[in-house]
Amino acid sequence: xxxxxxxxxxxxxxxxxxxxxxxxxxxxxxxxxxxxxxxxxxxxxxxxxxxxxxxxxxxxxxxxxxxxxxxxxxxxxxxxxxxxxxxxxxxxxxxxxxxxxxxxxxxxxxxxxxxxxxxxxxxxxxxxxxxxxxxxxxxxxxxxxxxxxxxxx
Amino acid sequence: xxxxxxxxxxxxxxxxxxxxxxxxxxxxxxxxxxxxxxxxxxxxxxxxxxxxxxxxxxxxxxxxxxxxxxxxxxxxxxxxxxxxxxxxxxxxxxxxxxxxxxxxxxxxxxxxxxxxxxxxxxxxxxxxxxxxxxxxxxxxxxxxxxxxxxxxxxxxxxxxxxxxxxxxxxxxxxxxxxxxxxxxxxxxxxxxxxxxxxxxxxxxxxxxxxxxxxxxxxxxxxxxxxxxxxxxxxxxxxxxxxxxxxxxxxxxxxxxxxxxxxxxxxxxxxxxxxxxxxxxxxxxxxxxxxxxxxxxxxxxxxxxxxxxxxxxxxxxxxxxxxxxxxxxxxxxxxxxxxxxxxxxxxxxxxxxxxxxxxxxxxxxxxxxxxxxxxxxxxxxxxxxxxxxxxxxxxxxxxxxxxxxxxxxx
Numbered sequence: 001x002x003x004x005x006x007x008x009x010x011x012x013x014x015x016x017x018x019x020x021x022x023x024x025x026x027x028x029x030x031x032x033x034x035x036x037x038x039x040x041x042x043x044x045x046x047x048x049x050x051x052x053x054x055x056x057x058x059x060x061x062x063x064x065x066x067x068x069x070x071x072x073x074x075x076x077x078x079x080x081x082x083x084x085x086x087x088x089x090x091x092x093x094x095x096x097x098x099x100x101x102x103x104x105x106x107x108x109x110x111x112x113x114x115x116x117x118x119x120x121x122x123x124x125x126x127x128x129x130x131x132x133x134x135x136x137x138x139x140x141x142x143x144x145x146x147x148x149x150x151x152x153x
Numbered sequence: 154x155x156x157x158x159x160x161x162x163x164x165x166x167x168x169x170x171x172x173x174x175x176x177x178x179x180x181x182x183x184x185x186x187x188x189x190x191x192x193x194x195x196x197x198x199x200x201x202x203x204x205x206x207x208x209x210x211x212x213x214x215x216x217x218x219x220x221x222x223x224x225x226x227x228x229x230x231x232x233x234x235x236x237x238x239x240x241x242x243x244x245x246x247x248x249x250x251x252x253x254x255x256x257x258x259x260x261x262x263x264x265x266x267x268x269x270x271x272x273x274x275x276x277x278x279x280x281x282x283x284x285x286x287x288x289x290x291x292x293x294x295x296x297x298x299x300x301x302x303x304x305x306x307x308x309x310x311x312x313x314x315x316x317x318x319x320x321x322x323x324x325x326x327x328x329x330x331x332x333x334x335x336x337x338x339x340x341x342x343x344x345x346x347x348x349x350x351x352x353x354x355x356x357x358x359x360x361x362x363x364x365x366x367x368x369x370x371x372x373x374x375x376x377x378x379x380x381x382x383x384x385x386x387x388x389x390x391x392x393x394x395x396x397x398x399x400x401x402x403x404x405x406x407x408x409x410x411x412x413x414x415x416x417x418x419x420x421x422x423x424x425x426x427x428x429x430x431x432x433x434x435x436x437x438x439x440x441x442x443x444x445x446x447x448x449x450x451x452x453x454x455x456x457x458x459x460x461x462x463x464x465x466x467x468x469x470x471x472x473x474x475x476x477x478x479x480x481x482x483x484x485x486x487x488x489x490x491x492x493x494x495x496x497x498x499x500x501x502x503x504x505x506x507x508x509x510x511x512x513x514x515x516x517x518x519x520x521x522x523x524x525x526x527x528x529x530x531x532x533x534x535x536x537x538x539x540x541x542x543x544x545x546x547x548x549x550x551x552x553x554x555x556x557x558x559x560x561x562x
Contacts, residue, residue, distance in 0.1 A: 089229055091516070100519045100534045101541060104512070 001126065003027075003077065009137035011082045014124065014145070022139060023083040023090055023115055030073035079119045080139065081150055087111040094150040116147040160375060166295025167380020168387070173439035174254030175247065175346035175500040176388045177432065178493055181412040182561075183339050184395025185405055187331060189321035192389055194340045198347025199385035201540050203377050204533070205348070205511055206356045208518045210373040213360040216523040220357040221453035223523075224513045236509045237454045241447060243506045244351050246499040248443035249482040252278065253492025254436035257409040262429050268489065275483040278440045282475055287362045287461040294438025300431030303416055303424050305390040310419035313397040321396065328400075338554040338561045341547050342497065345504030347388070348544075353510050354446040358453075362462050367527065394419075407493060447478035497560065504551045507544045515541060 003025055011019045081094060090112050093105045122145035129136040183191045213219055218226070221240075225233045255278075256270035263270075281290055320326070327336045365373065394415035399406065406412055409432070417425045445461070452459035452471040459471040486492060515537050518529045529537060555561075 089232070091227060092520070092522075096521070098519055098521070100529065101515045101537050102534075103538075104516055104541075 001128065005128070005137050006080065006126070006139065008086060009126075009139050010135075011080070011118075012138055012140045014141055014143040016140070019141070020082050020084040020114075021086050022080050023087075023112065024081040024094070026078045026081060026117060027075045028078050029075050077120050079117050079148070080123065081115055082118055082147075083112050083115040090115070095152045097151065115150055117150045118145055118147065122146065160372065162292060162296075163372060163376040164380045164383075165299060166292050167376045168383045169295035169298030169301070169435065170291070170438055170442075171381055171384020172298065172301055172387050172391075172435050173247075173349070174250050174436045174492075174496050175349060175503070177254070177391060177412060177435070178406070178496045179339070179343050179346040179500050180388045180392040181395045181399075182406045182497070183343055184392035185399035185411075187327050187336060187339065188396040188400050189318050189393060190325040190327040191336070191340055191343055192322040192392065193325055194343040195347060195385055195388050195392070197543065198344050199382055199388075200536075201344075201543070202348050202352060203381050204536055204540060205353055205514060206381070207374055207377045208529070208533070208537070209353045209357040209514050210360050210365070210377070211370055211527060212514060212518050212523065213357040214365040214370055214373065215367050215525065215527045216517070217361070218523075219361050219449065219453055220354050220510065220514060221450045223517050224510075225454050227513050227516060233454060237450060239506055240350060240354075240450055240509055243499070243502045244354070244443055244447050244450065245478055245481055246495065246502060247349060247351055248440060248447065248478055249485045250492060250496040250499045251436050251440035251443055252479075252482050253486050253495055254409075255433060255440060256486070257492055258429055258432040258436060261409060261413065262426075262433075267492070268487065271483055271486045274437075274440070275479050278437065278444060279476060279479050281437075281441060282444055282461075283465060283472070287359070290441055290461075291359070291438075294434055294441060297434030298431055298438055300427050301387050301391075301435055303420065303428035303431060304387060304394055307416040307419040307424060307428075308390050308393050308397065310424075311394070311397050311415065313393070318393060318396065332558070334554060334558045335561050337550070338501075338558045341504050341551045341554060342500045342561070344543075344547050345502070345507070345551070346500040347385070348507060349500070349503045350506050350510040351443050351446040353514065354449050355442045357514075358445070358449040358460070362460055364462075370527070407491075409493070444475045444479055448472065448475040501551050501555055501560075504547045506548070508541075508548050511544055512541065 006022050006025055009022045011022060013019050081090065083090075088111070091108055093108050094112070094115060099105055118141060122142050123139055124142035125140040127138045127140070129138060180195070209220055212223065216223075221233075221237070224236055227233075228236060252271060252274050253267075255274040256267040259265070259270040259274070260267040327333075360369075360373070363369075391412070395406065395412070398404075398415035398418060399411065404411060404414075413425060413428055413432075416428045448471045449459060451457075451474045452468070455470075457470045458468045460468060463471075465472045485495070515529075517523050518537075519534065521528055
């Protein structure tokens with residue numbers, strides 16, 4: 001299963017009642033002290049001689065140091081955003097209270113009214129829909145699941 | 154002293170870089186048919202491009218991400234992919250028009266067939282993209298583009314009835330012979346010409362090329378807020394020249410020689426020569442910018458390494474994209490389509506494509522996760538929302554108006 005398969009999957013209650021669809025998957029990232037350069041990273045840069053190349057790599061380094069705050073490790077699935085209907089992407093407006101530029105956030109939030117967050121621990125089963133008549137991916141929630149507000153704390 | 158010089162250079166290149174083949178053709182066509190009655194659109198367009206270019210520059214300087222990286226992040230792969238296809242196609246149309254413009258201007262100067270100049274122009278653009286440093290390229294094209302000030306000189310030499318020009322402009326009073334639908338069609342075209350989306354791709358990616366940080370924001374603001382309005386004045390001068398000479402004579406602009414006719418009439422061969430050099434520089438500069446924009450958009454969407462600050466070998470796919478775009482542009486022109494007609498198409502479709510670029514920029518400029526303390530202020534946001542409405546209305550109206558008026562004819 002790829003995490004992308006969960007997008008647009010049908011969400012069922014513990015008793016099998018349809019609740020809506022998966023709008024987004026909430027992930028948490030571990031932060032690291034050192035940016036992950038990967039192959040072709042720092043070592044690769046050192047054996048350049050040409051002065052123009054050195055300037056290139058300085059610029060590259062400046063860019064990557066600006067991106068340093070984004071240096072991260074593995075991602076962990078925290079939960080699913082469950083919306084009542086398929087309304088496209090939430091464009092990140094579920095995470096914040098940002099209200100400008102009017103009317104973009106207002107329209108997006110209206111389309112997604114009634115969206116809530118369900119913790120990954122509250123997901124009982126994920127079905128890939130391969131069984132006859134299942135019709136695509138679906139997610140079944142565990143009894144006693146909680147509907148959490150989608151904003152970041 | 155060095156600082157003053159750098160600021161002056163930035164402003165001057167912004168003036169010279171503002172006018173491209175789209176502005177040149179559309180303003181002359183509009184002036185020859187509607188007099189000064191569409192000048193208000195140039196004003197609206199210039200305020201709009203100031204707003205969005207400075208916003209795009211600020212987003213890039215603060216977040217380190219260029220426009221199409223942001224579009225890819227915010228819209229996701231599918232919607233951003235559709236956006237890329239549309240943006241790339243329209244950018245290609247603009248690039249084609251600019252190369253055609255170079256060829257037409259060289260034809261005027263040399264009386265050699267434009268079709269012989271087209272491959273030469275394409276090759277010259279590629280050589281500059283391959284060899285010349287970003288800043289030199291920008292400054293030379295921008296400074297030489299300043300020669301278009303010859304249109305303003307010509308206007309003064311023509312000694313027009315200024316009161317009459319003003320009466321045509323405020324309140325806008327189109328000639329009674331023209332249909333209102335045509336008037337609004339050209340209003341949308343003129344708006345698209347002033348606010349062409351490539352300027353935003355180019356401006357934001359250029360901020361990465363020139364290594365801007367949050368410290369450079371004030372320079373950015375001055376360049377845009379002083380340079381673009383003065384560039385807009387050049388546009389108005391082009392329209393005014395056409396309104397003074399071509400409108401009373403009943404000449405409808407369909408070639409570059411008609412656009413420069415008022416200049417030749419007022420200033421003779423010398424002024425004409427200077428203006429032709431200005432047109433070559435302006436279209437050449439814009440061809441460089443649109444070719445770069447085609448590389449920027451594709452490379453930023455697909456996550457390739459890009460930029461002229463890297464040697465071509467280290468951004469090979471970026472350079473290859475530009476070569477393909479140039480070949481396509483030259484290929485389209487070699488089918489002997491009329492470059493002026495391509496230009497008119499390109500400005501209208503630019504208007505259609507505007508929301509694709511501007512909405513994501515406006516959204517991200519409001520996102521504290523990207524922008525921190527540099528999010529849009531209230532005034533900028535109020536203007537941003539007004540322009541959001543204008544841009545969407547122009548985009549929606551463009552195609553129906555085009556069909557209803559038979560492309561303005």
